[in-house]
Amino acid sequence: MDLLASRSSRMKASEIRELLKLLDQPDIISFAGGIPDPSLFPSAAITEAYASVLAGAEAGAALQYQVSEGYLPLRRWLVGLMGKLGVACDEGNILITSGSQQGLDYLGKLFLSPGDTALVTWPTYLGALQAFNAYEPRYDRLTPDGGNMTPAAYRAGAAANGGRPKFAYLVPDFANPTGETLNRKQREAVLDLAGELDIAVIEDAAYRALRYDGEAVPPILALDCARSGGIDKARTIYCGSFSKILSPGMRVGWICAPRAVIEKLVLMKQASDLHSPSINQMVMHRAAENVFEGQVEKLIGAYGARRDALLGALEAHMPDGVTWSRPEGGMFVWVTLPEGTDATELLARSVKEARVAFVPGNAFYADGTGRNTLRLSFTLADHRAVSEGIPRLAALLK
Amino acid sequence: MDLLASRSSRMKASEIRELLKLLDQPDIISFAGGIPDPSLFPSAAITEAYASVLAGAEAGAALQYQVSEGYLPLRRWLVGLMGKLGVACDEGNILITSGSQQGLDYLGKLFLSPGDTALVTWPTYLGALQAFNAYEPRYDRLTPDGGNMTPAAYRAGAAANGGRPKFAYLVPDFANPTGETLNRKQREAVLDLAGELDIAVIEDAAYRALRYDGEAVPPILALDCARSGGIDKARTIYCGSFSKILSPGMRVGWICAPRAVIEKLVLMKQASDLHSPSINQMVMHRAAENVFEGQVEKLIGAYGARRDALLGALEAHMPDGVTWSRPEGGMFVWVTLPEGTDATELLARSVKEARVAFVPGNAFYADGTGRNTLRLSFTLADHRAVSEGIPRLAALLK
Numbered sequence: 001m002d003l004l005a006s007r008s009s010r011m012k013a014s015e016i017r018e019l020l021k022l023l024d025q026p027d028i029i030s031f032a033g034g035i036p037d038p039s040l041f042p043s044a045a046i047t048e049a050y051a052s053v054l055a056g057a058e059a060g061a062a063l064q065y066q067v068s069e070g071y072l073p074l075r076r077w078l079v080g081l082m083g084k085l086g087v088a089c090d091e092g093n094i095l096i097t098s099g100s101q102q103g104l105d106y107l108g109k110l111f112l113s114p115g116d117t118a119l120v121t122w123p124t125y126l127g128a129l130q131a132f133n134a135y136e137p138r139y140d141r142l143t144p145d146g147g148n149m150t151p152a153a154y155r156a157g158a159a160a161n162g163g164r165p166k167f168a169y170l171v172p173d174f175a176n177p178t179g180e181t182l183n184r185k186q187r188e189a190v191l192d193l194a195g196e197l198d199i200a201v202i203e204d205a206a207y208r209a210l211r212y213d214g215e216a217v218p219p220i221l222a223l224d225c226a227r228s229g230g231i232d233k234a235r236t237i238y239c240g241s242f243s244k245i246l247s248p249g250m251r252v253g254w255i256c257a258p259r260a261v262i263e264k265l266v267l268m269k270q271a272s273d274l275h276s277p278s279i280n281q282m283v284m285h286r287a288a289e290n291v292f293e294g295q296v297e298k299l300i301g302a303y304g305a306r307r308d309a310l311l312g313a314l315e316a317h318m319p320d321g322v323t324w325s326r327p328e329g330g331m332f333v334w335v336t337l338p339e340g341t342d343a344t345e346l347l348a349r350s351v352k353e354a355r356v357a358f359v360p361g362n363a364f365y366a367d368g369t370g371r372n373t374l375r376l377s378f379t380l381a382d383h384r385a386v387s388e389g390i391p392r393l394a395a396l397l398k
Numbered sequence: 399m400d401l402l403a404s405r406s407s408r409m410k411a412s413e414i415r416e417l418l419k420l421l422d423q424p425d426i427i428s429f430a431g432g433i434p435d436p437s438l439f440p441s442a443a444i445t446e447a448y449a450s451v452l453a454g455a456e457a458g459a460a461l462q463y464q465v466s467e468g469y470l471p472l473r474r475w476l477v478g479l480m481g482k483l484g485v486a487c488d489e490g491n492i493l494i495t496s497g498s499q500q501g502l503d504y505l506g507k508l509f510l511s512p513g514d515t516a517l518v519t520w521p522t523y524l525g526a527l528q529a530f531n532a533y534e535p536r537y538d539r540l541t542p543d544g545g546n547m548t549p550a551a552y553r554a555g556a557a558a559n560g561g562r563p564k565f566a567y568l569v570p571d572f573a574n575p576t577g578e579t580l581n582r583k584q585r586e587a588v589l590d591l592a593g594e595l596d597i598a599v600i601e602d603a604a605y606r607a608l609r610y611d612g613e614a615v616p617p618i619l620a621l622d623c624a625r626s627g628g629i630d631k632a633r634t635i636y637c638g639s640f641s642k643i644l645s646p647g648m649r650v651g652w653i654c655a656p657r658a659v660i661e662k663l664v665l666m667k668q669a670s671d672l673h674s675p676s677i678n679q680m681v682m683h684r685a686a687e688n689v690f691e692g693q694v695e696k697l698i699g700a701y702g703a704r705r706d707a708l709l710g711a712l713e714a715h716m717p718d719g720v721t722w723s724r725p726e727g728g729m730f731v732w733v734t735l736p737e738g739t740d741a742t743e744l745l746a747r748s749v750k751e752a753r754v755a756f757v758p759g760n761a762f763y764a765d766g767t768g769r770n771t772l773r774l775s776f777t778l779a780d781h782r783a784v785s786e787g788i789p790r791l792a793a794l795l796k
Contacts, residue, residue: 038458046461047452054445060436063444063645098496102671109532130669134507247461249676271528273500273671277678278647 029389070096071281086222116163123364139366174330212304313390427787468494469679484620514561521762537764572728610702711788
C-alpha cells in the first residue's frame with residue numbers, strides 16, 4: 001500500500017496534513033494512491049468462500065489457532081503457482097505472511113544488524129525502506145541496468161560503516177515506483193553480483209501477474225534455481241502477494257525460499273504474531289483455486305486500458321523536457337521533470353491550483369535525491385480522471 | 399497460543415518430535431494445549447457478521463487497504479470496553495494488532511536494544527519471552543507478590559550487562575502459566591517499582607474477562623491512570639485480545655496506551671504489515687457488539703466447571719508433596735512436584751505409560767529453572783479427560 005501519507009515521509013508533517021485535507025475533497029483527481037480498484041475485487045467469490053468455509057467441516061479450524069507456517073492447502077496451491085513460474089519447490093519452501101510487507105519486515109529482521117548494508121535501487125519501494133529502517137541499515141545503490149560497483153567497492157563501503165552487505169532488494173517486474181521491468185540479462189547480473197558478495201537477493205514480486213504486454217521474464221528465483229541446482233541451494237527469497245490480484249484487505253502474502261530460510265522465518269513468525277489469520281488463509285485458498293486466473297485476466301484488461309489512456313494523455317499534453325516510463329504492467333508510471341523542478345513544490349501547487357494529486361518521487365530514494373521525479377498510479381484513474389487531470393497537471397509545467 | 403511445540407523450546411528437538419507424534423494418537427489425553435475450545439466459538443454470530451459485512455455498504459472497504467491504526471468503529475468499541483474497566487481514553491489511545499502477541503513483539507522492538515533488561519516474573523508467558531528474545535534482552539526477576547529487589551539493584555544488574563531496565567512485563571489476571579492473579583496491593587507495588595525505575599509496565603490482559611469467581615481487580619493501567627492523572631500521563635501499556643473470547647484464528651487484539659506510545663506503534667505497524675486485515679476488524683466489531691458479553695458468560699460457565707472438575711480431581715488423586723494453584727479464572731492450573739522431580743522426564747513417561755500430556759514448567763522460566771513444575775490447561779478437558787487422565791498422571795507420581 002502506499003497512500004499519500006505513507007509515501008511522503010520526507011515532507012513536513014504540516015504539509016502532509018494540509019494535503020490530506022485537500023485529498024478528501026471530491027473534486028481532487030488523485031494519481032497518488034498505490035491501491036487496487038475495489039470495484040474490481042472478486043467480491044462474490046470471496047463472499048462465497050467465507051460462507052462455505054464457515055459452513056463446512058473446517059469451520060472450527062477457521063476460527064482456531066493455526067500453525068505458524070500457514071494453512072497447508074494454500075501452501076500447496078502456491079507450490080503449484082511457483083512451479084508454473086519455473087520454481088520447483090514443495091510446501092517446506094513456503095511461509096504464509098500477512099501481505100508481502102510482513103515478509104520484508106521479517107527479512108530485515110533476519111539479515112540486518114545496525115550498520116549493515118542493504119543494496120537497493122534508487123528509487124525503490126518506500127514500504128521496503130520503512131520495513132528495513134527498523135533494523136538500522138546503511139543503503140548502497142544497486143544498478144541492475146548496468147554499472148554496478150565492484151564487489152570490493154560495495155564491501156569497502158559497508159566496512160567503512162562497520163557492517164557488511166547483507167542483501168540486494170529489488171522489484172524486478174513493473175517496479176514500484178518506476179514501473180520498469182528488468183530483462184533476463186539484468187536479473188542474471190544481479191545474481192552474479194550477489195554471488196560475488198555472497199549475499200541474499202530479495203525479489204519483491206508484488207506486481208508480477210499484472211503484465212499487459214510484452215513477454216514474461218523468469219523470476220530471479222527461477223534463474224537462481226537453474227544455476228544453483230535447486231531452491232534449497234538458491235540465495236534468492238521471493239516475496240509474493242495476493243493483494244494486487246484478489247484482495248489487499250485480507251492481508252495474505254507468501255515467501256518462497258530455501259527451506260533453511262523458511263525454518264528461521266517460521267520461528268520469527270511464531271514469535272511475532274503466531275500465524276496469519278486462519279480463516280483468511282482458507283478463504284484465499286478457495287478464492288485462488290476458483291478465480292485467480294480469471295481475475296488476472298480481468299485486471300489485465302481493465303488496468304491495461306487505464307495505462308494506455310494515461311500514457312496517451314501524457315504524450316498529448318506534457319511539454320518538452322518531461323519524460324516518463326512506459327511500463328509493461330503493474331500500477332505506476334514514473335515521470336521525470338526538467339532538472340531543477342521540485343515535485344514536492346509542484347504537488348503543493350497542483351492540489352491547490354489544478355486539483356490533481358500524485359506522489360513526489362524523492363520519498364522513494366534512500367538518499368533523498370530524485371526531487372524532479374513523481375509517481376502516477378493509474379489503477380484508479382478512470383477516463384475522466386485522465387482526460388481532465390493530466391492536461392491540468394501538464395498546464396502547470398508549461 | 400501455546401501448543402506443545404512452542405512451549406517446549408528447552409526440550410531437545412528430537413524429544414519434541416517424538417512427543418508430538420504421540421499427541422496425534424487419539425488415546426492421548428492432553429492438558430498441554432493453551433487454546434480455547436472451538437466448540438464454544440460464537441460461529442453463528444461470526445458467520446453472520448462476515449456475510450453482512452460483505453453484503454453491506456462497507457464490502458469494498460472490507461477487502462481494501464485500511465489505516466494502520468485500525469478500523470475506527472472497532473477502536474471506538476474498545477474505548478467503551480476500556481472505560482468499563484476504569485480506563486478513560488479515546489480512539490487515539492487504541493491500536494489494533496494481529497493478536498496480543500503482535501503487541502508484545504512491537505513493544506519489544508520499541509523498548510529493547512541488545513543487552514537491555516526486561517523484568518519478568520519467574521515463570522512467565524513463553525510467547526512473551528519468544529517475542530522479546532528477538533531484541534536480545536537480559537531478563538531480571540520481577541516478584542510482584544513481594545520481595546522485589548531495590549531499584550538500585552535492578553539498575554546495577556542491568557548496567558553490568560551494558561543496558562538499562564526498560565519495562566516490567568506481567569500477566570496480572572489468571573497468568574499463563576500459573577493461573578495466579580495479583581491483588582490490588584501487588585499491582586500498586588509494580589507501579590511503585592516502575593515509577594522508581596522510570597520504566598514502562600506491559601500489562602498482558604489476554605485472560606482478563608475469564609473470571610469464574612472472586613472479585614475483579616482493576617487493571618494496572620486503571621490504577622496508573624488514577625495516580626498519574628490520565629492515560630496520556632501513564633506508563634502502563636495494556637495488551638488486550640479477542641482470542642480467548644471470540645476467536646483466535648481471526649487474529650485481532652489491541653493495545654491501549656498513552657497517545658505518544660500509540661503514535662510510535664502505528665509507524666511500526668505500518669512498516670511491519672501495514673494493518674491488520676480490514677475484514678476481520680469489521681467482523682470482530684460486529685461480533686463484539688452483538689455477542690461479546692453473552693460469550694463471556696457462556697465461557698465462564700463452561701470453563702469454570704472444567705476448572706472445578708480439574709481441581710477436584712487433583713485434590714482426590716494427587717499424592718502428598720504435590721501442590722497446585724487454584725486460579726479464579728483463565729485457562730491454567732500450575733502444579734509443583736516434589737523438589738528433585740523433573741517434569742520433562744515425567745512428560746516422557748506420562749505420554750508413554752499414562753497416555754497423558756502436559757507442558758513441563760521450566761520452559762516458562764527465563765533462567766531455565768522450575769524443572770519440578772508443570773502446567774495443565776483445562777479449557778479442552780472434558781469430564782472423561784479429567785476423570786481418567788488425572789488419576790493416571792497421579793499414579794505416576796506415587
